[in-house]
Amino acid sequence: MAKLDLQKREEFAKCAVPHMDDVYAAGLYLTRSEDEAAELLQETYLRAYRFWHQFTLGTNCKAWLLTILHNVFRTRFRERQHAHQQVEFDETVHHPESVGDTGSNPEELVLARLLEGEVEEALRTLPIEFREVCILIDLQDLTYQEAAAALNCPIGTIRSRLSRARRQLQHALREYAKAHGIRRRDSYALR
Amino acid sequence: MHCADYSDLLAAHIDGSLTAGELESAEAHLATCPRCTQRLAEARAFRSAFRRPARRTPEDVRQRVLAALDAEGEAERPRIGPWPWWLTWRLAVASAALALLALAGMLLTRSAHSPDMLAQVASEFAAQRRHVRLEMLTDQPGVLRHHYQQTGLPLSGETVMDLKPLGFQLVGGSIATLGNTPSAMTLYQGSGGLILCYRFMAGEVRLPDGGEDIDGDIFYTLGGVTICIYRDGDMYCLMATSMSRAELMKVLAGYV
Numbered sequence: 299m300a301k302l303d304l305q306k307r308e309e310f311a312k313c314a315v316p317h318m319d320d321v322y323a324a325g326l327y328l329t330r331s332e333d334e335a336a337e338l339l340q341e342t343y344l345r346a347y348r349f350w351h352q353f354t355l356g357t358n359c360k361a362w363l364l365t366i367l368h369n370v371f372r373t374r375f376r377e378r379q380h381a382h383q384q385v386e387f388d389e390t391v392h393h394p395e396s397v398g399d400t401g402s403n404p405e406e407l408v409l410a411r412l413l414e415g416e417v418e419e420a421l422r423t424l425p426i427e428f429r430e431v432c433i434l435i436d437l438q439d440l441t442y443q444e445a446a447a448a449l450n451c452p453i454g455t456i457r458s459r460l461s462r463a464r465r466q467l468q469h470a471l472r473e474y475a476k477a478h479g480i481r482r483r484d485s486y487a488l489r
Numbered sequence: 490m491h492c493a494d495y496s497d498l499l500a501a502h503i504d505g506s507l508t509a510g511e512l513e514s515a516e517a518h519l520a521t522c523p524r525c526t527q528r529l530a531e532a533r534a535f536r537s538a539f540r541r542p543a544r545r546t547p548e549d550v551r552q553r554v555l556a557a558l559d560a561e562g563e564a565e566r567p568r569i570g571p572w573p574w575w576l577t578w579r580l581a582v583a584s585a586a587l588a589l590l591a592l593a594g595m596l597l598t599r600s601a602h603s604p605d606m607l608a609q610v611a612s613e614f615a616a617q618r619r620h621v622r623l624e625m626l627t628d629q630p631g632v633l634r635h636h637y638q639q640t641g642l643p644l645s646g647e648t649v650m651d652l653k654p655l656g657f658q659l660v661g662g663s664i665a666t667l668g669n670t671p672s673a674m675t676l677y678q679g680s681g682g683l684i685l686c687y688r689f690m691a692g693e694v695r696l697p698d699g700g701e702d703i704d705g706d707i708f709y710t711l712g713g714v715t716i717c718i719y720r721d722g723d724m725y726c727l728m729a730t731s732m733s734r735a736e737l738m739k740v741l742a743g744y745v
Contacts, residue, residue: 305658310558318551323544336550343554347561351680435504442506457506458497465499468535 306350313359314346321363324433328371330422341374342367361440365448368430420470428463431456436464490518495525503533626661628653633662637673640664643690644673645724650686652677655743657684681736687727706741708734717741 321342325335345366346353353362424432434445435456446453495518501507502515519526546554625636630649637648642664649659657679665674665687672689696718700707709716715737717728730737 315555318546318554319544322546322550326544332547336547336553339546339550340554340557344557344561347558435500442501442504454497457501460500461497463500464532464535465496468532471535 306347309355310347310350313353313355314343314350314363317360317363318343320360320438321367324364324367324438325371327418327421327429327433327437328367328426338367338371341370345370358440358444360438361444361448364434364438364440368434368448416471416474417467420467420474423470424463424466428459428466431459432463432467435460490514492518492522492525495519495522496528499529499532502529503536625663628659630659633659633675636662637664640671642671642673644688645690646721648673648688649675650677650744652679652684652740652744655740656680657740681740682731684728684730684732684737684740686729687725689725690723691725692723703738706738708738710734 318339322335322339325338325342326332329335329338342363346363349366353359421429421432421437430449431445434440434448435442440448442453442456446456449456495502495515498507498511498515502512507515519529625633627633627636630651633649637644649662652659657677660676660678660683662673662675665672670689670691672687675686675688677684677686696707697709700709700718706717706719709718713731715730715732715734717734717737719726728737728741732740
């Protein structure tokens with residue numbers, strides 16, 4: 299960074315570079331590959347630097363970087379991804395009531411036992427359209443408006459995708475908890 | 490509202506992103522639907538317990554990205570390194586500098602050149618990158634003026650302009666030789682582009698044909714490069730920029 303020049307360099311170093319971890323993490327969940335995430339990160343930052351004049355200082359730089367990230371991913375990386383059919387969530391099968399061992403509020407108790415790794419793994423299993431929304435809003439704290447702008451889709455789409463994404467995550471994590479013998483009672487015992 | 494409709498709004502409900510009308514409809518639905526009420530409670534608990542995985546960029550990846558940015562900045566903008574300063578410019582800027590050098594060389598050797606030849610020179614240079622040396626890197630006009638004075642260069646008037654109020658920051662300058670004539674070469678950078686300015690003392694100089702005289706300033710456009718020449722007594726000023734003629738004129742008008 300020492301060689302980047304003048305005002306642009308200083309602004310970029312101050313505003314964009316600190317978000318590198320967030321952009322890398324988002325890329326990792328999108329690509330599910332560390333190599334591709336690194337490549338995506340580099341391409342995102344190079345584009346951001348080239349088009350820095352289009353960024354408005356004082357606005358959300360992370361949202362701007364993530365918008366670039368998603369654009370790069372869609373144009374250059376997505377075709378590389380394995381065919382990943384979006385599977386509609388079947389509520390008659392996956393509704394919490396059918397899972398069993400559910401009380402009025404089991405999620406918090408179960409999740410308290412889960413490690414970050416499991417959450418991360420569950421996130422990676424989401425169809426890409428759901429994963430994108432979840433990454434932007436739940437992991438990167440973008441607003442619905444910012445996510446809609448980043449993904450170039452209506453807010454209504456963001457809302458419904460996020461609802462479904464969270465439902466699938468809930469289900470995946472509960473299944474994981476069941477498979478590993480994590481139950482409400484265990485969680486209570488920890489407290 | 491049906492369960493399916495509420496289902497799509499569930500996340501926004503938890504996040505407090507429903508409109509007043511939507512919230513009213515959602516609450517009316519929840520009052521009559523125990524199943525959706527339970528799902529809301531579960532989803533809310535899930536949301537509050539959701540652990541955000543923390544991921545750091547691997548150090549080797551970070552360094553690789555920073556190196557790529559470095560290379561990008563080096564190619565795109567003046568490169569700041571240890572003394573002396575070497576600047577590498579991309580196409581538009583390089584062509585501006587070199588077209589100007591070519592034009593200045595022609596002026597000072599007092600040769601007659603047609604506009605076609607000038608354009609050819611500009612376009613030939615436009616396809617290449619070049620290095621231009623800046624002896625002093627400073628954003629303080631006074632510092633650079635002092636540097637020029639120290640060199641003993643015969644200059645008069647305002648050798649370094651203060652264009653900061655017009656959005657152009659001084660980058661630095663150097664003593665450059667045009668033909669056999671030493672000149673003060675100064676670089677300014679703004680959001681609109683770069684301005685490269687040469688000032689030198691000379692006797693009567695024959696300007697190339699093809700220029701447009703606007704209030705005593707002679708403008709040329711060569712290969713996308715705008716060049717402006719003006720004279721103040723025996724001192725000449727040549728300015729080159731990738732900005733349009735109108736944009737350069739606006740800057741000059743603002744400076745005057």
